[in-house]
Structure formats: structure tokens, C-alpha cells
Amino acid sequence: QQQVKQSPQSLIVQKGGISIINCAYENTAFDYFPWYQQFPGKGPALLIAIRPDVSEKKEGRFTISFNKSAKQFSLHIMDSQPGDSATYFCAASQHGSGNTGKLIFGQGTTLQVKP
Amino acid sequence: DGGITQSPKYLFRKEGQNVTLSCEQNLNHDAMYWYRQDPGQGLRLIYYSQIVNDFQKGDIAEGYSVSREKKESFPLTVTSAQKNPTAFYLCASSIDRARGWDTEAFFGQGTRLTVV
Numbered sequence: 001q002q003q004v005k006q007s008p009q010s011l012i013v014q015k016g017g018i019s020i021i022n023c024a025y026e027n028t029a030f031d032y033f034p035w036y037q038q039f040p041g042k043g044p045a046l047l048i049a050i051r052p053d054v055s056e057k058k059e060g061r062f063t064i065s066f067n068k069s070a071k072q073f074s075l076h077i078m079d080s081q082p083g084d085s086a087t088y089f090c091a092a093s094q095h096g097s098g099n100t101g102k103l104i105f106g107q108g109t110t111l112q113v114k115p
Numbered sequence: 116d117g118g119i120t121q122s123p124k125y126l127f128r129k130e131g132q133n134v135t136l137s138c139e140q141n142l143n144h145d146a147m148y149w150y151r152q153d154p155g156q157g158l159r160l161i162y163y164s165q166i167v168n169d170f171q172k173g174d175i176a177e178g179y180s181v182s183r184e185k186k187e188s189f190p191l192t193v194t195s196a197q198k199n200p201t202a203f204y205l206c207a208s209s210i211d212r213a214r215g216w217d218t219e220a221f222f223g224q225g226t227r228l229t230v231v
Contacts, residue, residue: 009155034219043119043205043222044158089157101209102148102173103220105158 002027004092006106013113019077021109023090026071030092034103035064035075038087047088048075080113087111118142121206121223127231128193128200136191136226138206145210147189148220151175152203161204164189193228201230 006023013019023033034049050057050064050073057064063076077084090106119140128134140147146165150158160173164183178197183189189208193200204227209220 006157036222041225041227043121043207043224045222046219049219101146102160102163103158105150107155107157 002104004090004104004106006090006109008109009107010110011112013080013111015080015082015113015115017080017113019080019084019111019113020074021088021090021111022072022074023092023106024070024072025092025104027092027094028071029094030104031095032093032101033064033066033073034091035062036089036091036105038089038108044089077111080111082113082115085111085113119206119208119221119223121204121226123226124224126226126228128228129231131195133192133194134228136193136204136206136228138189138191138223139187140189140206140208140221141187142208142221143186144208144221145186146208147183148207148209149173149179149181149189149191150205150207152205152225158205161191200228203227 004025035047036044037047038044048059048062050066052068061078066073088109091103093101093103095101122137148163149161152158159175161179162181164170167186170181170183180192203225205225206223207220
């Protein structure tokens with residue numbers, strides 16, 4: 001119930017291409033879905049996040065698509081650049097009274113963008 | 116500048132030793148978290164604390180201990196009972212997310228612990 005499953009584990013994309021990373025969850029009470037970006041030897045940093053009342057959120061080249069009925073959400077990176085090469089984590093959490101709001105993370109996707 | 120500071124960046128532990136990882140934040144955040152990161156397994160929650168003098172076990176708390184005597188500090192001790200402690204440890208903090216806010220969790224730069 002608390003798992004978030006992420007795929008693929010690794011991804012290689014040519015510069016200018018579209019990178020797509022998918023996540024699926026089981027707990028329908030989750031109400032916050034962030035994506036984190038992590039460079040080697042660094043801590044993760046928030047990239048973009050979405051709530052389940054919208055189906056898409058776009059920030060620059062990064063877009064989250066959310067499918068509530070399928071319990072899936074995905075990250076799309078348009079015009080991928082070598083500087084986007086990093087590990088990406090999806091996550092989910094549940095807010096509100098009686099909940100801790102703790103983040104449940106997916107397994108991570110290592111993205112390599114080739115010049 | 117506000118942020119989370121973890122120290123040391125690298126730590127080496129001998130078999131049977133306890134070691135303590137430091138985590139300090141000056142963001143005035145209520146909640147603090149410790150995660151362990153292993154290749155291919157994502158981030159797994161060890162302990163978290165939503166308020167001073169209170170903390171809860173996460174998914175993999177065995178072999179670890181924490182304290183929260185001050186709002187700014189949340190040290191993690193890796194005890195000799197932790198049989199496979201070699202990993203990258205990440206500390207994070209946020210406003211108390213149980214209040215229903217879409218609050219960002221800020222992470223430190225991590226401590227890489229190696230058993231020698």
C-alpha cells in the first residue's frame with residue numbers, strides 16, 4: 001500500500017530528445033507527488049510537484065502528467081540537455097490530521113543525456 | 116544562508132563501533148528526517164521527528180538511534196547492531212507536513228559511511 005514503483009531504472013537519451021520516467025502508486029490517499037533531482041555526491045533537490053486535483057503541471061522543460069484513475073504519474077523532460085544527467089526520484093505523501101506527511105520514494109532513475 | 120548541514124561528508128567506521136552523523140538546520144523547520152540511500156533502492160526512511168523531544172521509527176530503524184533535543188539538530192547514531200551500515204545517509208527537514216501543506220523537503224549534502 002505504501003510503495004511507489006518507478007521505471008525505468010536507467011535511461012539514455014540523445015541531446016534534444018524527450019526523457020520520460022514513470023511512477024505508480026497504490027495508496028489512493030496520497031495527495032502530494034513531487035519529483036526530486038540528485039547529482040552525484042549531492043542531496044536531492046525538489047524539481048517539480050503536483051497535487052491530484054490537476055492532470056498536468058509544467059515548469060519550463062519539465063512536465064508532470066498525472067493519471068488519478070490509473071494511479072500513475074510521470075515526468076517528461078523536453079529538449080533534454082547533458083546538464084540534466086542525474087538521478088531522478090518520484091515520491092508521494094499523505095497530509096492532514098493523523099498523518100505524518102512523510103515522503104515515500106521510488107527506486108530512482110539514472111538519466112544520461114548524450115551530447 | 117538557510118539550509119541543512121550534514122557532517123562529516125565522509126566517515127569510516129570499524130567493525131563494532133558506534134558512529135554519530137550530524138544534521139543541523141537553520142530553516143526553523145519542525146520536521147526532520149533521516150534517509151538511507153543504496154544503489155537501486157531509492158531513499159528509505161530510518162527515523163523522523165515532527166517536534167522536539169519526539170521521534171518515530173521509519174521503515175528501517177533497526178540498528179539506528181536518534182535524538183531531538185533541539186529544533187535545529189537531529190543526530191543519527193549508527194550502532195554496532197546495524198550489520199550493513201555502508202551507505203549514503205541523507206538528512207532532510209520540512210515544515211510539519213502533516214498540517215496539510217505541500218511543503219518542500221530540503222535535503223543536506225549527505226554523509227557517506229564506509230565500514231573498514
